[in-house]
Amino acid sequence: MVDKAGLGSLIAGLVLIALGAYGIFMYLPDVITVLKGSLGIIALLIGIFLAIIGVFIMKE
Numbered sequence: 267m268v269d270k271a272g273l274g275s276l277i278a279g280l281v282l283i284a285l286g287a288y289g290i291f292m293y294l295p296d297v298i299t300v301l302k303g304s305l306g307i308i309a310l311l312i313g314i315f316l317a318i319i320g321v322f323i324m325k326e
Contacts, residue, residue, distance in 0.1 A: 290297050
């Protein structure tokens with residue numbers, strides 16, 4: 267017999283996946299803008315961490 271909590275989680279997950287896909291499709295230009303901004307922020311953070319690590323390596 268299937269666990270009712272597992273089945274409920276599966277159904278809720280599928281509904282949220284469908285709603286998320288619909289939201290992404292409806293607001294695709296905004297989603298692309300957010301992704302571009304997120305990539306820029308991630309690149310900035312990685313650059314800062316690499317610079318800090320480089321400073322620590324040079325001190326040794």
